[in-house]
Amino acid sequence: MTSIISISGLSKTYASGFQALKTINLDIKRGEIFALLGPNGAGKTTLIGVICGIVNPTAGTVTVDGHEIASDYRAARSLIGLVPQELTTDAFETVWATVSFSRGLFGKPKNPAYIEKILKDLSLWDKKDNKIMTLSGGMKRRVLIAKALSHEPQVLFLDEPTAGVDVELRKDMWQVVRDLRASGVTIILTTHYIEEAEDMADRIGVISKGEIILVENKAELMRKLGKKQLTLHLQKPLDAVPTELATHNLALADDGNELVFTYDTMAERTGVTALLSDLARLNIRFRDLQTTQSSLEDIFIGLVHNGAGATS
Template structure:
């Protein structure tokens, strides 16, 4: 298609990116909890053993809710990419069952694959094609009619519109990753898998991507992401799952996870250093710094106001004065590291 025809067919006001009609019909009622709806993805007893004998997944059971952002976290080799590959129909499972929107991924392969968009880790795309051509072609692979207006909206949402006539080989790594996301959205999927989507992407591009992810979630698209930037999962995810050595060791609402497993620390900078912790303070969970100038009190995120009050009272009774104090709350990354160490 010539550039003139493309521009002629897209010379109309661009509408916001729209999810597939099935997504909008299935989008959660804002007055109803997301968890009350049937899961968009259901995984039961899923295992994968490769020909080499390596067991990548071990009896995984997991449900992904409609319209949520689900972060799947785990160290390298934990099984994240294998799990995504099975759900997307790229890897064959050894045991277990997976359904997408109620359809078995093997019995209804075409139906389920049509519902899913995948952004892989690797930058694999046709280097000699233009951005416009490769995204349009990806839509055609799912048997959909050409829709230049939709392709235009996707490219504009990803700040690729000015690059639409550029060959893939001329783009930067961050722009190539944007093209992968555009290809994954070309057929208007209900589920979007993002496997390390911001690897090698600069901060500005990363923020643009997350704005798009939020819009997709708001329009009913379910987003499952894996990332090494755990602060992104902390900011974006509704729920968090942790996988280690092929096993799901935790699935929790992000806010509840932070509340239950997070910790807070109160650090007191003393006016005069201590040689040792006074016996009267032994009842508190205190750590004295090596130089004796700081006391650190650790407590859970659910709060121990009475504990802090008692600590300050005992400090005064012991004749200790402090000149400054600082508080710190554990991040999702801290919780993740603790979980992985604990199960090691």
């Protein structure tokens, strides 16, 4: 896949002297869903702000579909839709007026049929004549998404799109995002709900203290960093892990009723077969067994705490 956004040598130091971004190099592939994860203050919103033209970079270049964001801002920006993190909306305008305004602002001629489709997709159609100030937080969030989609962008930035949106609507919203991806739109999202990134993203980037510390395919990332655990529910509890099993990475849980085996899915041999035959030899029987894989959240916390070292 070719890149639709290329970021090279990008840095941003605010007037206060705070360095929000340190030399960022990143390519976003055309048509993918890219999740940008990072703790608060890591630089996610600053990075999005620079690409969209809201924040002036200190150094570096960004191109969107080959158009440089400063020298060729018209072409670059008309490809981008931005849903900001804050619920910044007009108050007295109607939903229809504000979405139509956005389309005009991005240089597109009127297209009521298209606006109607967006509002229907986002379950906002019956609110189209309501003033924005009368809407709930979740509806305002969807108005912002409708505004960002009003000019048919090729790249959509979603900065914390599901904050304050209830579960039902969140599902609808993700369906809209999936449909957009299916139609060829590239999506870059930040979220605090890591399970959403796990569910939605093709690739994941982790940013911490202004640096991209990891970019990886989600499946690859899960495979590389994912530890798997095999939990055996024993028929009889054990006081301690038998010395004969010391070579296996074992731990007892639930007052000796569970034996937990942690193994690496990347390894040539996981050691599961050896463990099971050793157990049979020692006549340790179990009622049930289950395996669990670490979630992206576990991986993410591990990465941010251990820093860049975890990637190598």
